[in-house]
Amino acid sequence: MPDSHDSSVEAHDGPVDGFVTRFAPSPSGLLHRGHAFSALTAHEAARVAGGRFLLRIEDIDAERCRPEFEAAILEDLAWLDLRWERPVRRQSDHLDDYQAALRRLRDMGLVYRCFRTRKEVLAEIARAPHGPESAPFRGEPLPPAEEAARLEGGEPYAWRLSLDAARARLGRAYELMAFLQIPPQGEDVDFEIVPAEPEAAGDVVLARKGIGVAYHLAVVVDDALQGVTQVIRGRDLFEATHIQVLLQKLLGLPTPSYRHHPLLLRPDGKRYAKRDTAETLRAIRESGVTAAELRRELGFS
Numbered sequence: 606m607p608d609s610h611d612s613s614v615e616a617h618d619g620p621v622d623g624f625v626t627r628f629a630p631s632p633s634g635l636l637h638r639g640h641a642f643s644a645l646t647a648h649e650a651a652r653v654a655g656g657r658f659l660l661r662i663e664d665i666d667a668e669r670c671r672p673e674f675e676a677a678i679l680e681d682l683a684w685l686d687l688r689w690e691r692p693v694r695r696q697s698d699h700l701d702d703y704q705a706a707l708r709r710l711r712d713m714g715l716v717y718r719c720f721r722t723r724k725e726v727l728a729e730i731a732r733a734p735h736g737p738e739s740a741p742f743r744g745e746p747l748p749p750a751e752e753a754a755r756l757e758g759g760e761p762y763a764w765r766l767s768l769d770a771a772r773a774r775l776g777r778a779y780e781l782m783a784f785l786q787i788p789p790q791g792e793d794v795d796f797e798i799v800p801a802e803p804e805a806a807g808d809v810v811l812a813r814k815g816i817g818v819a820y821h822l823a824v825v826v827d828d829a830l831q832g833v834t835q836v837i838r839g840r841d842l843f844e845a846t847h848i849q850v851l852l853q854k855l856l857g858l859p860t861p862s863y864r865h866h867p868l869l870l871r872p873d874g875k876r877y878a879k880r881d882t883a884e885t886l887r888a889i890r891e892s893g894v895t896a897a898e899l900r901r902e903l904g905f906s
Contacts, residue, residue, distance in 0.1 A: 624656025625834045628682075628689075629824070631663045632674035634879030636681045636886045638903070639839070642869040645905045646789075647837040648687050650864070659831055660689035665696045665703075665823055667816075681886040684896050694831060696823055703818040706826050706856055707764065707811060715770045715855060716811060717746035718762040720755050741807025743768065765808040766848075771855060784850050785862040787835065796862075801850040809848055825849050829858040840865045841876075869903070 628644040630636060636644075651658035660682065664670040675695075682689070696703075710716045726742050744765060746752065755762070772779045782801035812818045828836060836846075843865045853860045868876055877884055889899060900906065 623834070624651060624654035625659065625832050626651050626656065626837050627659035627661050627828075627831065627833055628687075629661040629663050629827075629838075630678055631666065631669075632671060632678055633666065633669040634674060635677050637877045637879065637881055637884045638886075638889070638899075639869040639877035641681075641685060641886055641899065642903050643837070643839055643866065644682060644687060645685065645900065645903060646866050649905060650835070650837055656834075658687070658689055659833070660693050661827060661831070662693055662695045663820070663823070663827075665700075665817055665820075667697070670697075677887060681890075684886070684890060685900065686896055694827060696827065699827075700817060702826050702830065703812075703823050706822055707818060709856060710766070710811070711764070713774065713855070715774065716764045716766055717744070717770075718752060718756075719744050719765045719808075719810075720747070720760050720762045741805060744808050745769075761814050763810045763814070764812040766811050766852070768803060768808055771803075771851060775854060778854065779851075782850055782854055784846055784860055787862050787864040789864060789866040799846075801847045803848045803851040805844065806848045821845065821848055821852060825852045825856070825858060828861060829853070829856075833861050835862045835864060837864045837866065839868050841868060 626647045628647050630640060630644075648658050650656075662675055662678070664675065679693075707716070721744070745767070747755070775782075782803075783798050784801060786797040786799045788796060809821055810819050811822045827833075843863075846863055846865075850860055852858075871877055871881070871884070879885075886899075890896075
């Protein structure tokens with residue numbers, strides 16, 4: 606689907622100098638106030654820094670993502686008077702990039718086939734001696750003969766990242782992993798060097814047979830290829846940063862700085878969600894609210 610925002614400028618993937626950030630929505634529903642706040646936060650940071658603002662469409666979930674939602678994203682962001690570069694990177698157009706990264710991890714012996722179902726994984730976690738909250742899933746490869754038999758039988762499986770193998774490969778560097786956390790605009794706190802602690806996530810799924818790669822792997826590949834220097838996103842994704850830093854280290858990719866902004870909340874204190882149809886940007890626009898009014902409401906001039 607072409608980008609219809611005429612005021613965009615041409616650009617290309619690849620590492621660059623200077624400040625580069627992005628807004629990366631999934632076209633699985635209409636954007637809401639929370640999305641607007643996040644997009645405006647990243648756009649304003651790029652403007653203040655004299656840097657670049659990218660739009661990326663994260664549509665690897667073919668079952669949930671729809672072309673009409675992608676078109677609505679472009680329409681909503683243009684209505685907010687945001688400017689982004691072209692071409693827009695659409696993940697579904699770059700599946701080979703993600704598979705190449707997965708092959709590298711496989712060749713290094715860092716991933717293994719896991720045949721457990723979701724129910725079996727949850728049951729395994731629940732059996733942990735200190736309770737499920739303190740026991741993220743950790744597994745290991747099956748014996749070769751058993752794995753071959755299951756493959757021969759056509760059983761579905763997921764590729765999981767082995768934290769044990771990652772630790773063994775990186776050695777001391779595993780313990781030294783960290784990322785730079787930039788405080789949100791307006792918060793009177795210093796930046797922070799945060800130690801990366803991927804153990805909290807366990808052996809995460811990086812791909813599934815017949816479905817493709819998962820979010821963690823795709824996002825680190827995208828950020829590296831697009832030269833993103835600062836990832837700006839909501840605090841709900843802070844914990845995801847730890848496993849992403851590990852993937853960056855394993856794949857030899859640069860680690861950007863991170864800024865996790867507060868989540869915009871509804872009057873009842875709950876987070877906005879795509880199911881809140883009355884709060885979508887389309888509904889707000891159709892109610893007669895102007896883009897300038899919404900920007901001011903969200904704290905942007």
